[in-house]
Amino acid sequence: MTTLVVDAVSVAYGKDEPVLRDVSIQVEPGRILAVTGPSGAGKTTLLSAMAGLLRPRAGSVTVDGVALRDRDHAVAQRVVLVPQDNGLAAILTAAENVQVALIAQGAGPAEARRRMVEAMDRLGLAAQSDQLVEELSGGQQQRTAIARGLALAGAVLLADEVTSELDATNRQKVLDVLRDEAARGAAVVFATHDPEAAAACDAELHLVDGRAELIRGYSDLPVPA
Numbered sequence: 001m002t003t004l005v006v007d008a009v010s011v012a013y014g015k016d017e018p019v020l021r022d023v024s025i026q027v028e029p030g031r032i033l034a035v036t037g038p039s040g041a042g043k044t045t046l047l048s049a050m051a052g053l054l055r056p057r058a059g060s061v062t063v064d065g066v067a068l069r070d071r072d073h074a075v076a077q078r079v080v081l082v083p084q085d086n087g088l089a090a091i092l093t094a095a096e097n098v099q100v101a102l103i104a105q106g107a108g109p110a111e112a113r114r115r116m117v118e119a120m121d122r123l124g125l126a127a128q129s130d131q132l133v134e135e136l137s138g139g140q141q142q143r144t145a146i147a148r149g150l151a152l153a154g155a156v157l158l159a160d161e162v163t164s165e166l167d168a169t170n171r172q173k174v175l176d177v178l179r180d181e182a183a184r185g186a187a188v189v190f191a192t193h194d195p196e197a198a199a200a201c202d203a204e205l206h207l208v209d210g211r212a213e214l215i216r217g218y219s220d221l222p223v224p225a
């Protein structure tokens, strides 16, 4: 089980003023942390720092006590990011997008195909597998990106606004997938604008102007019977 710790992190773009200031949070395995806040508050910036894409100007992001150096290092630590813009290759099929990611992670072709089929099926996308991404709707693309993240079976799953284009049924499907990922032991972080989706998570970190407040902590959870 893997724990990701953000310790007193400040992040800036170039020489600009920091857009995240002194943010600390522990992301627990088996739990879902919601990251909320208004547009521009710094949610994507925080997930990018957790994913090793942005290096903090101050503080550290550690995975099981090891400070992340860059994205390659984070991938080696099995930190999976489902980005806000889905990050899919438009000229590949949905299935190819998932399989390419699995093969890059070291899976053989047969295993990559098996895990792709499983993940696409879980997201209700079996019929869309062989369609080019550019032919899919926004919501289908978003679910394909989640299927890819799910298939990668990370120790940490960072999901950035992954329900923004989904109807109620598919939003619930994605929340169920995030819950299942936590149940198998992943530490899950879910950035969202949606108060109902945030309420379904185990804890909530609220960002305003780059400052963070833990408005609901893991310790507030009811003790299991």
Ligand SMILES: Nc1ncnc2c1ncn2[C@@H]1O[C@H](COP(=O)(O)OP(=O)(O)OP(=O)(O)O)[C@@H](O)[C@H]1O
Binding pocket: 013, 019, 037, 038, 039, 040, 041, 042, 043, 044, 045, 046, 084
């Ligand atoms: N590449 C960049 N270069 C410079 N500034 C950036 C860059 N990306 C984001 N910012 C700035 O950082 C701040 C936080 O942006 P971020 O995308 O993290 O917010 P967010 O909470 O994810 O917003 P949204 O809900 O709209 O996706 C904003 O002021 C934004 O303008």
